[in-house]
Amino acid sequence: MRSTSAATAFAVLFSSVALSVAAAGTASAESADVVSPGGFVVNHTLQRVYVSDQANGRILAADYNGTLVGLNVGFGDVSDLVLSDDGATLYAALPSSHEIVALEPATLKVRTRYTVATDTGPRHLAFTSGKVWFSYGDQWDGDLGSVDPEVDPASGTDPVALAQLPTEGTGVGLWGQVLLDTDPLRPGLLAVGETGDSTGTEAVLDVSSGTPKVTAWHDSSYDLNDGVGDIDLVAGSDRVLVNGTDRHAYANGTFTKAGAYPAGQRADVGRSGLIAQISGTKVAIYRPSAAQPVRTYSTGTQPAADVVWAPDSSRVFALVASGNSYTVKPLTQPTLNVPTLTVNAPATATRTKQLTVTGKLSATIPLPSGAKLAVTRTDLESPNGKSLPTATVKADGTYSFTNSPPVGGKVTYKVSYAGDATHTAVSASDKVDVSRASTALKLNNNGKLYNHGADVKFTAHLGTTYKNRSVQIYADPFGGDKPKKLIKSGKVNSAGDISAWVDMTRDTAVTAVFSGDARYKPKTVKVTAYARVKVSTAVSKHYKTAKIGSTSYSWFHKNTDPLLTTTMSYYPGRQQRFDLQVYYQGSWYSAESQYFPIGTNGKSAITLEAPGESGIRARMRSVYVNGSSGDTVNSTTYGSWKYLYFSN
Numbered sequence: 099m100r101s102t103s104a105a106t107a108f109a110v111l112f113s114s115v116a117l118s119v120a121a122a123g124t125a126s127a128e129s130a131d132v133v134s135p136g137g138f139v140v141n142h143t144l145q146r147v148y149v150s151d152q153a154n155g156r157i158l159a160a161d162y163n164g165t166l167v168g169l170n171v172g173f174g175d176v177s178d179l180v181l182s183d184d185g186a187t188l189y190a191a192l193p194s195s196h197e198i199v200a201l202e203p204a205t206l207k208v209r210t211r212y213t214v215a216t217d218t219g220p221r222h223l224a225f226t227s228g229k230v231w232f233s234y235g236d237q238w239d240g241d242l243g244s245v246d247p248e249v250d251p252a253s254g255t256d257p258v259a260l261a262q263l264p265t266e267g268t269g270v271g272l273w274g275q276v277l278l279d280t281d282p283l284r285p286g287l288l289a290v291g292e293t294g295d296s297t298g299t300e301a302v303l304d305v306s307s308g309t310p311k312v313t314a315w316h317d318s319s320y321d322l323n324d325g326v327g328d329i330d331l332v333a334g335s336d337r338v339l340v341n342g343t344d345r346h347a348y349a350n351g352t353f354t355k356a357g358a359y360p361a362g363q364r365a366d367v368g369r370s371g372l373i374a375q376i377s378g379t380k381v382a383i384y385r386p387s388a389a390q391p392v393r394t395y396s397t398g399t400q401p402a403a404d405v406v407w408a409p410d411s412s413r414v415f416a417l418v419a420s421g422n423s424y425t426v427k428p429l430t431q432p433t434l435n436v437p438t439l440t441v442n443a444p445a446t447a448t449r450t451k452q453l454t455v456t457g458k459l460s461a462t463i464p465l466p467s468g469a470k471l472a473v474t475r476t477d478l479e480s481p482n483g484k485s486l487p488t489a490t491v492k493a494d495g496t497y498s499f500t501n502s503p504p505v506g507g508k509v510t511y512k513v514s515y516a517g518d519a520t521h522t523a524v525s526a527s528d529k530v531d532v533s534r535a536s537t538a539l540k541l542n543n544n545g546k547l548y549n550h551g552a553d554v555k556f557t558a559h560l561g562t563t564y565k566n567r568s569v570q571i572y573a574d575p576f577g578g579d580k581p582k583k584l585i586k587s588g589k590v591n592s593a594g595d596i597s598a599w600v601d602m603t604r605d606t607a608v609t610a611v612f613s614g615d616a617r618y619k620p621k622t623v624k625v626t627a628y629a630r631v632k633v634s635t636a637v638s639k640h641y642k643t644a645k646i647g648s649t650s651y652s653w654f655h656k657n658t659d660p661l662l663t664t665t666m667s668y669y670p671g672r673q674q675r676f677d678l679q680v681y682y683q684g685s686w687y688s689a690e691s692q693y694f695p696i697g698t699n700g701k702s703a704i705t706l707e708a709p710g711e712s713g714i715r716a717r718m719r720s721v722y723v724n725g726s727s728g729d730t731v732n733s734t735t736y737g738s739w740k741y742l743y744f745s746n
Contacts, residue, residue, distance in 0.1 A: 128165065128166045129160075129164055129165060129166060129420075129425045129426065130147070130149060130158045130159070130160035130164060130165070130166040130425065130426040131166075131420065131423040131424065131425050132149055132150070132151035132154075132156070132158065132417070132423060132424050133151055133153045133154055133422065133423050133424075134151060134152040134153035134154070135149060135150070135151070135152070135403045135404055135417050135424050136149070136150035136151065136152040136176050136177050136178055136179070137149065137150045137176065137177070137178040137179025137180065137190065137191070137223070138150075138179065138404045138405075138406045138415070138417060139179045139180060139181050139188070139406060140181075140406055140407070140408050140409060140415060141181055141185045141188075141203050142185070142408055142409040142410055143185045144185070144203055144204060145161060145162045146159050146160070146161065146167070146168070146203065146204075147159070147160045147161075147162070147164070147406075147415050147426055148160075148179050148181075148188060148203075149179075149417065149426060150173075150176035150177070150178070150179050150190060151176070152175050152176055152177060154171070155171060155172060155173040155174045155175060155176060156169060156170065156171045156173070156176070157169070157170050157171075157173065157176055157179070157188075157190060157201070157206055159203075159206060160426045162408075162413065162428060163428060164415075164425065164426040164427055164428055168205065168206045169206065170201070170206040170207070170208075173190065173192055173195075173199075174192060174194040174195055175192060175193055175194040175195075176190050176191070176192060177191045177192075177193050177220075177221050177222070178190070178191040178220075178221065178222050178223040179191075179223065180223040180224055180225045180230065181203070181225065182225055182247075183225060183226070183228075183282070183285070185203065186203070187200050187201070187202075187203070187209070187247065188200070188201040188202075188203045188206075189201070189223055189225065189230050189245075190223075191219075191220040191221060191222065191223050191232060192220075193218075193219055193220060193221055196213065196214045196215075196216060196217065196219070196220070197211050197212060197213055197214060197220075198211075198212045198214060198220055198223070198230060198232060198245055198258075199211050199212070200212070200247065210247075212245050212257060212258050213258065214232070214234065214243060214258055214260075215258070215260065216234045216235075216243075216260065218234050218235050218236050218275070219232065219233060219234025219235065219243075219275055220232035220233065220234050220243065221233050221234060221275035222275060222276065222277055222278045223278065224278035224279060224280045224288060225280065226280040226285050226286055226287070226288060226305060227285055227286045227305055227306050227308070228246070228247070228248065229244045229245060229246050229247075229305070229308070230244065230245040230247070231243070231244050231262075231278055231288055231305065232244070232245070232278075233275045233276040233277070233278060234260075234275055235272070235274065235275055235294075236274070236294075237273055237274050237294040237295075238273060238294065239271070239273075240263075240271070240272035240273055240274045240275055240276050240292070240293075240294055241260065241261055241262070241263045241271075241272065242261075242262040242263045242276070242290075242303075242310065243258065243259060243260045243261070243262055244258070244259050244262055244305075244308075245257055245258050245259075246259070246308075262309075262310050263310065264303065264310050264311055264312050266311075266312065267312035267315055267351065268301070268312060268315060269299075269315070269317055272290070272292050272294070272299060273292055273293075273294025273295050273299075274292060274293040274294025274295070275293060275294075276290050276291055276292050276293060277289075277290070277291035277293060277326060277327075277328065277329050278290060278291075278329075279291075279329055279330050279331050279338075280331060281331040281332075281333055281334070282333065282369055282409070283333045283334040283369060284331075284333075284334065285306065286304055286305055286306025287302060287303070287304060287305075287306075287313065287331060288302070288303045288304075288305050288310065289301070289302055289303075289329050289330065289331045289338050290302070290303060290329070291326035291328070291329030291340070292325070292326055293325065293326060293327075295325060296325050297318040297325055298318065298325035298326035299315070299316065299317045299318065299326075300315075300316055300326060300329060300338060300340060300346065300353065301313075301314060301315045301316070302314045302331070302338065302348055312351065313348065313351070314348035314349070314350075314351050314352055314353055315351065315352075316346075316352065316353040326340060326341065327341050327363070327364060328340070328341050328342055328363070328364035328365065329341075330342075330365060330366060330367045331367065332345070332367050332371060332373075332386065333367055333368065333369050333370070333371050334371060335371070335386070336348050336349060337356060338353075339365055339367060339373065341362070341363065341364065342359070342362035342363055342364040342365030342373075342375045342376060342377070343358050343359050343360075343361060343362045343365075343375070344358045345357045345358060345359070345387065356387075357387060359373065359375055359382075359384055359388075360377065360382075360389075361377060362375040362376055362377040362382070363376045363377065363378075363401060364376050364404070364405075365405065366404075366405045366406050366407050366414075367407070368407035368408075368411045368414075369407070369409060369410075369411060370411045370433065371385070371386045372384065372385060372386075372392070372407075372411060372432070372433060373385075373386070374405045374406075374407060374414045374429075374432065375391075375405075376397075376401055376402050376404075376405055376416075378401055379396060379397050379398060379399060379400060379401055380394050380395065380396055380397060381394070381395045381397060381402055381405055381414065381416055381429060382394045382395075383414070383432045383433070390462045390463075391462070392432070392433065392434070392435050392462075392463060393431075393432065393434065393435055393436045393522075395414075395416070395429045397416060397418045397419070397427075398418060398419065399419075400418075400419035401419075402416040402417055402418050402419075403417040403418075403419070403424050404416070404417045405417075407432075411432070411433055412430075412432075413428050413429055413430045413431070413432060414428075414429040414432045415427070415428055415429070416429055431522055433520075434517070434520060434521055434522040435461050435462060435463035435520055435521050435522070436461070436521070436522050436524065437459055437460060437461040437465065437515060437521050437522070437524045438458075438459070438460050438461065438524070439457065439458075439459050439471075439513060439515060439524045439525065439526040440457045440458050440526060441455065441457045441511060441512075441513050441526045441527055441528040442455065442456050442457055442528060443455045443511050443528040443529070443530045444530055445530070445531060446530065446531045446532075446533070447503060447509075447530050447531070447532050447533070448532070448533050449503060449504070449505065449506045449532050449533050449534065449617065450502055450503070450504060451502060452500050452501070452502045453500065453501060453502070453503065453530065454498055454499070454500050455473075455498065455499055455500075455501065455511050455513075455528070456496065456497070456498040457496070457497055457498075457513060457526070458495045458496050458497070459471065459491050459495050459497065459515055459524075460495045461521055463520050463521065465491070465495070465518075465521060466518055467493070468490055468491065469490075469491040469515060469518075470488045470489070470490060470491070471488060471489040471490075471491060471497060471513050471514065471515055472485070472488055472513070472514045472515075472516070473485070473486040473487065473488060473489055473499060473511065473512070473513055473514075474486065474511070474512045474514070475501065475503070475509060475510070475511055475512075476509070476510040476512065477503065477504075477505040477507065477508075477509045477510070477532075477616070478505050478506075478507050478614075478615065478616045479504075479505045479616050480505075483512070486499070486501060487499070489513065497513075503530065503532045504616075505532065505616040505617075506532045506533055506534030506535075506616060506617055506618075506619070507531075507532060507534060507614065507616070507619075508529055508530075508531060508532075509529065509530045509531075509532045510527050510528070510529050510530075511527060511528055511529075511530070512525060512526070512527040513525065513526055513527065534614065534616075534617055534618050534619040535617060535618050535619070536618070536619055536621070537560065537561040537562055537563050537612065537618045537619070537621055538559070538560070538561030538562075538621075539558065539559070539560055539561065539569070539610055539612050539621040539622070539623045540558065540559045540623060541556060541557070541558045541559075541608060541609075541610045541623045541624070541625045542556060542557050542625070543556055543608070543625055543627045544625035544626065544627070545625075545626065545627070545628075546627050546628065547627075547628045547629075547630065547733055548602040548627065548628065548629050548630070549602075549629075549630055549632075550602070550603060550629055550630050550631055550632035550667055550732075550735075551601060551602065551603055551632065552601075552602045552629070553599050553600070553601055553602070554599065554600050554602050554627060555597050555598075555599055556571065556597065556598055556599075556600060556608050556625075556627075557595050557596070557597040558571060558590070558595065558596050558597075558610035558623070559590075559593075559594050559595050560590045560594045560595075560596070560612055561594065562618075563612070563615055563617075563618045564615045564616055564617035564618055565615045565616065566612070566613065566614065566615035566618075567589045567590050568587065568588060568589050568590075568612075568613070569587075569588070569589075569590055569596050569610055569611065569612055570584055570586070570587045570610070570611045570613075571584070571585055571586040571587070571596065571598040571608065571609070571610050571611075572584055572585065572608070572609045572610075572611070573585045573598075573600050573606055573607075573608055574606065574607040574608075574609070575603070575604040575605070575606050575731070576604050576605040576606065576607075576730065576731040576732075577604060577669070577729070577731040580604075582609075585598045585599075585600065586598035600627070602627065602629040603629060603667070604629050604731045604732055605626065605627070605628045605629055605730075605731060605732060605733060606626070606627055606629065607624060607625070607626050608624070608625050608626075608627065609622060609623070609624045609625075610622070610623050610624075628732075628733040629732055629733060630722075630732060630733055630734075630735035631666055631667040631722040631732045631735045632665075632666065632667045633664065633665070633666045633667070633674070633720055633721075633722060633735055633737040634664070634665050634737065634738075635662055635663065635664045635665075635718070635719070635720050635737055635738075635740050636662075636663045636664075636665070637652045637660060637661075637662055637740050637742070638660070638661045638662075638663065639654065639658055639659065639660055639661050640652035640653055640654050640658075640660065640742075641653055641654065641655065641658075644743075646715070646741075646743060649741055650741065651715070651741040651742060651743040652740070652741065652742050652743070653743050653745055654708065654742060654743065654744050654745070655708075655744070655745060655746070656708060656709060656710055656711055656712045656714070656744045656745065656746060657708050657710055658708050658744075659705050659706060659707055659708050660705070660706045660708070660742055661703060661704075661705055661706075662676075662703070662704045662705075662706060662718055662740065663701060663702070663703045663704075664676075664696075664701070664702045664703075664704070664720040664737070665700050665701055666696050666700055666702065666720065666722060667700065667722075667732070668696055668697075668698060668699070668700040669696075669728075669729050669731055669732075670729075671728040671729060672695070672696045672722075672727055672728050672729055673693040673694060673695050673696060673702075673727050673728045674693065674694055674696055674702050674720045674721065674722065674727065675691050675692070675693050675720070675721040675722070675723055675726065675727065676691060676692050676693070676694055676704055676718065676720060677691045677718060677719050677720075677721055678691070678706070678716065678717075678718045679716065679717050679718075680714070680715070680716050681715035681716070681717075686717065691721075693726070693727065702720070706718070706742075708744065709744050711744070712744055712745050712746045713744070713745075714743070714744040715741070715742070715743050715744075716741075716742045716744075717739045717740060717741045717742065718739070718740050718742070719736060719737045719738060719739045719740065720737040721734070721735070721736050721737060722734060722735045
């Protein structure tokens with residue numbers, strides 16, 4: 099049993115005024131979600147959909163879009179809902195408190211509470227002939243009761259009556275708390291479906307006089323393996339629909355099999371006689387006794403929990419699984435069949451040459467003869483579409499039309515059927531790659547090497563085009579920290595040129611782009627220009643500068659360690675290669691080169707150990723080596739030699 103809090107108990111005793119939330123106060127974009135669906139009914143006058151959440155003791159109201167607009171809580175358990183015939187009162191069955199409550203449909207405030215003197219219900223509800231009919235009982239002993247809203251309890255007469263099941267013509271009676279349904283087109287009839295055993299019993303009762311009488315009765319429901327899980331009176335006919343699938347006709351007190359729809363689980367029958375059937379993860383709409391559905395809706399990965407028609411048949415509402423709850427989802431235009439439309443255009447075509455587009459319009463419900471299809475062509479010069487002559491559907495559903503596309507590039511042919519009294523609108527399209535001429539696009543400076551920081555002018559030259567004379571120039575410096583950037587966009591000059599300047603601090607890919615036009619294809623050209631690093635080396639701790647021959651040397655005492663500070667363009671992880679050579683007998687001989695890191699300030703200071711003897715000549719340089727220096731964003735750059743002489 100579900101326990102209730104003290105607050106909930108008081109709410110049950112003293113009505114739900116304090117807990118009620120008026121519809122006007124809760125209007126929002128929130129959907130009407132329930133965890134454990136119970137009753138599910140529609141009020142067309144207010145355009146409200148009501149659903150009860152059994153697990154949470156709530157009644158929710160949604161608008162025709164499925165948006166939550168009203169809520170009342172604290173009922174403990176709400177197993178079913180029903181509206182009076184005039185839609186002026188909403189009734190709810192509360193089996194945990196053994197009550198039927200009457201609510202104001204616009205606000206969900208409780209008007210009246212009717213106590214049902216049983217500990218086994220009420221469970222299911224129906225309204226017809228001015229009364230609320232309800233089922234109650236245990237698995238072995240089910241029965242019917244009624245509430246007469248016209249009876250004033252103050253008069254001393256109880257408006258609630260129990261034990262309403264007829265004794266004549268009912269055999270051993272009913273097992274369990276039976277399912278109920280009514281026909282709005284034939285007031286006074288009440289369908290009954292037994293739930294207490296695995297085969298079930300079905301019946302139609304006449305309650306128009308206030309005292310139920312058997313119209314038709316059948317035990318074991320033609321041996322349905324899973325019993326009766328759903329029962330519906332078919333509007334305006336002597337039939338019931340069992341479990342959303344089996345049609346049973348009734349006459350002279352008995353039932354006979356009258357066919358079946360494809361396998362389903364449950365259904366609801368609209369005033370029009372159309373059937374909304376839950377079948378797996380689909381909701382199918384059938385005309386009476388039809389073999390093919392009018393249309394089918396998908397419910398996602400899980401079956402819907404329930405479906406209900408709007409009284410005017412304008413839509414069906416489904417409780418569709420969404421995570422751990424169910425959401426009210428409107429299914430619009432349920433009476434209209436959805437046609438299938440195909441469009442087949444050639445994959446390629448020549449501009450200004452005639453092409454042929456074919457296709458087919460088909461439907462499971464016959465289409466009008468000679469249906470007309472609207473045709474639209476969308477291309478570079480008509481991005482919003484250009485209407486073409488209509489196409490006529492032949493008797494076999496096929497159609498065709500010809501066209502000579504004046505524009506190249508991607509051309510879309512869209513074909514549309516506007517719909518009719520029994521079919522929805524439908525459209526489809528196909529694309530054609532229409533030929534365009536090629537143009538020339540050139541860009542200078544490919545492969546050139548520049549000093550660090552040089553301002554370089556890149557010029558793109560565009561050849562013949564139709565209307566578009568614009569070119570975009572992009573610069574993409576090497577390295578992941580600087581993205582590709584548009585540096586110039588505009589029309590070329592009378593010579594077909596457009597230029598942009600690039601500050602060459604890194605190797606850079608430069609791209610010129612022509613986006614194409616109605617007669618010429620897009621064109622892109624890319625060049626790569628290279629940039630050296632900026633490198634210099636300062637010598638310190640020498641005592642003078644003097645020439646030996648024509649070369650200037652920094653002079654050191656033989657025991658003084660030179661300090662050589664290199665400044666190089668910084669990049670994360672960058673190193674300089676330190677080259678050292680010694681002069682001997684007229685030639686320079688290389689010592690082993692070493693790599694040293696460049697600090698974030700762009701500096702790398704190296705102390706060279708003094709030789710300790712005089713007359714030694716040496717030289718050094720700093721080098722950036724693409725790849726070996728830790729990155730690849732610049733081209734290999736050699737710094738100038740620095741000459742050192744060690745004296746006494």
